[in-house]
Amino acid sequence: MSSSWYRDDTAPPPPLAGEGWGEGVSTSDNPQEERTLSRIASDDAMRPPPQAGEVKTARGQMSRVLRAPLLLALALAATPAHAFIAYVSNEKSNTVSVIDTDSWTVTKTIKVGQRPRGIEFTRDGKFVMVAVGDDDTIQVIDVKTQAVMDSLPSGPDPELFAQDAAGKTLYVANENDNTVTVIDLEKRARLGDIQVGVEPEGMTISPDGKTLINTSETTNMAHFIDTTSRQIVANVLVDARPRFAEFKHDSSELWVSSEIGGTVSVIDPRKHEVIGKVTFEIPGLRKEAIQPVGIGMTRDDKTAFVALGPANRIAVVDVATRKVTKYLLVGQRVWHMAFTPDEKYLLTTNGVSNDVSVIDVAAQKVIKTIQVGELPWGITIAP
Incomplete structure (x- = not known):
């Protein structure tokens, strides 16, 4: 395996004479x-010349x-629009499903290691990284060949991870040893570990790249980690079993979902304080069945979508008021989600029904359901 799997600087050869339109010189990229x-x-x-006298x-x-x-x-x-490609980790079937968003169909099923969960594209879009928890590693899928071609060192039972904006450093939450592993993506080398709370899971990096957030499920905290010193600078207590963390794009707020607490805590990242909470209430459902997990926020920071687990619904939340405006019925045990790059669609993984729901973001309506593997968990879409 070449050591340059992460960065391919080779340029394609120039067109040969006679290729394309106009003696090998292309006048368009389309x-x-x-x-x-x-x-x-x-x-x-081929049109014949005009007849004599024809004007x-x-x-x-x-x-x-x-x-x-x-x-x-x-x-x-x-001509159909360019299709975005989604990759879905299937925790029970040990596979990754590849979805074409033009046809909304599964075009490939990739065999991976044991218990795949966290999944994300590299910044250049050439590879997909997936955390295979029972194999204690991060596997790397080549997008061109759609096959596993390498692995990265992590700690025991990696679950979720986050990478810096440059795509050079990866931070991995290892659920079984209460650490976050730091990996150099270019060298594929483990740089060290950061000790955090019990059962770390949620991972995100602030838009300015200076702060790494890890949530620990049993400690019930959001840990603020300085990315330069790799030291915890603050711990913020949230409700029970925090699963996921998401910054607003302007860095003004951090949203943390608490699965058992049934809330989303809104944290001021400068003061390291909880400044508000999003709560949920669905007629006919017990409060214990409403378990927030994945969060997706639109680029304008106006609308947040929150997966509510066994409630089988996505909550649509007005970010300014922190109030739910709508509930969307999706598949069973909805877990994580990802927007298409144009933000027209939001795809959610539904673990118990083994499918993916497609939501029209503007209409706030479910328009499609796609069958995937067993227990779909995470999802990522090509940048």
């Missing part, structure tokens, strides 16, 4: 556009000039 222009040029070349009017000439861009626009409008 193949559909090139084919359309080529067809229009061919049609004009080419200015209108006729203008018609041919205007026809090309019109045909091009129609052709491109009929």
